[in-house]
Amino acid sequence: MRLLFREDPYLKTCAAMVTAVDARRVWLDQTVFYPHGGGQPGDTGTLRWDGGTARVADTVKGDSHEISVIVLVEGAAPPPVGAPLTATLDWDRRHRLMRMHTTLHLLCSLVDGAVTGGQVGPDKSRLDFNIPSGAVDKADLTERLNRLVAEDHPVAAGTITDEDLVANPDLVRTMSVRPPSGAGSVRTIRIGGSGTAPYVDYQPCGGTHVARTGEIGRVSVTKIENKGKQNRRVVVALDPPA
Numbered sequence: 491m492r493l494l495f496r497e498d499p500y501l502k503t504c505a506a507m508v509t510a511v512d513a514r515r516v517w518l519d520q521t522v523f524y525p526h527g528g529g530q531p532g533d534t535g536t537l538r539w540d541g542g543t544a545r546v547a548d549t550v551k552g553d554s555h556e557i558s559v560i561v562l563v564e565g566a567a568p569p570p571v572g573a574p575l576t577a578t579l580d581w582d583r584r585h586r587l588m589r590m591h592t593t594l595h596l597l598c599s600l601v602d603g604a605v606t607g608g609q610v611g612p613d614k615s616r617l618d619f620n621i622p623s624g625a626v627d628k629a630d631l632t633e634r635l636n637r638l639v640a641e642d643h644p645v646a647a648g649t650i651t652d653e654d655l656v657a658n659p660d661l662v663r664t665m666s667v668r669p670p671s672g673a674g675s676v677r678t679i680r681i682g683g684s685g686t687a688p689y690v691d692y693q694p695c696g697g698t699h700v701a702r703t704g705e706i707g708r709v710s711v712t713k714i715e716n717k718g719k720q721n722r723r724v725v726v727a728l729d730p731p732a
């Protein structure tokens with residue numbers, strides 16, 4: 491199965507062939523649908539084939555990290571195995587998830603503490619940090635996040651070998667959207683750091699991101715909650731368009 495969202499997260503639609511169907515679940519030979527994993531929700535959208543159409547309620551991982559399984563809405567008639575079809579994302583939702591996901595990388599770079607959890611959403615997202623009470627401030631974090639957005643840093647995918655990752659444990663901050671090691675290398679996301687400039691954030695990550703931080707638009711830290719003695723939950727939201 492070819493995971494086209496890895497090669498180009500901006501692909502909104504693709505032609506594909508149905509390779510298997512099990513009740514509401516559909517397997518394709520290639521897909522633009524990102525499967526729910528490590529804090530980023532699975533994609534929704536539509537499948538269209540000769541004689542039918544079906545709404546996609548969710549996308550989940552299959553029995554390996556390289557498998558993305560489409561889950562149709564309840565009651566939908568699945569396409570026949572072998573049918574060629576067109577798979578189309580709900581792009582507005584996915585693009586918001588990409589903007590929010592990239593925002594969490596920026597947030598991660600601004601807070602000096604271990605990340606203990608996180609959740610990406612189309613409207614608001616959160617990261618939990620293992621830091622003392624009062625270590626972060628809503629207005630201050632909002633200002634610094636928007637500065638990184640305005641600086642319009644490039645966001646680049648790459649890979650790191652398992653050996654290099656083991657040798658650089660500091661790279662693993664978070665966010666649990668990272669692909670498992672064991673395949674020889676893992677995918678990385680680097681924000682900034684072109685040429686000799688230091689990077690803003692650099693870590694293993696298998697999620698989908700925007701190409702430049704400027705594309706995120708303005709964001710606000712809406713809440714900092716105390717979730718236990720050392721745990722601070724930072725909630726960040728996309729600002730409505732001006």
Ligand SMILES: [Zn+2]
Pocket residue numbers: 591595667679695696697698699
């Ligand atoms: Zn990421």
